[in-house]
Amino acid sequence: MIKVMKETYLPEINEMYQRIATKLQQHDPLPQQPKSEQLEKLKVFKVMLERLIAFLQVSKNNITPTFKEKLGFYEKQIVGFLNPSRYRKPIPNLQQGHPPQPHIPAS
Known part of the structure; x- marks a missing residue:
């Protein structure tokens, strides 16, 4: 299952990670940072993506029963990260016949 995940x-997560890392690099050298809260959120998001990338790149030898138990949790997190960026379209969901789904964070 980890191989399928x-x-x-992984390609989309790596792409997202690269975009965030580039944005952070562009803002780091600036002395005045009016968007410091937004930058902090990007940094936190980058760390979470790093963890997901590490999770997906684990070698077969390091997969433990505890690791297997976390697969569902990690997949939910990954899908949660990817879906908002994947489905940003000019056509809202209502026009497609689907009501908007509320975002429920995984606990």
């Missing part, structure tokens, strides 16, 4: 999600 890696093939499915």
Whole structure:
């Protein structure tokens, strides 16, 4: 299952990670940072993406029963990260016949 998740999600997560890392690099050298709260959120998001990337790249030898138990949790997190960026379209969901789904954070 981890192999399928890696093939499915890793390219998009890496792309998202690169975009965030680039944004953070562009803002780091600036002396005045009016968007410091937004930058902090980006930094936190970057760390979470790093953890997901590490999770998806784990070697077969390091997969433990505890690791397997966390697969569902990590997949929910990955899908939660990818779906908002994947489905940003000019056509709202209501026009497609689907009511908007509320975002429920995983606990």
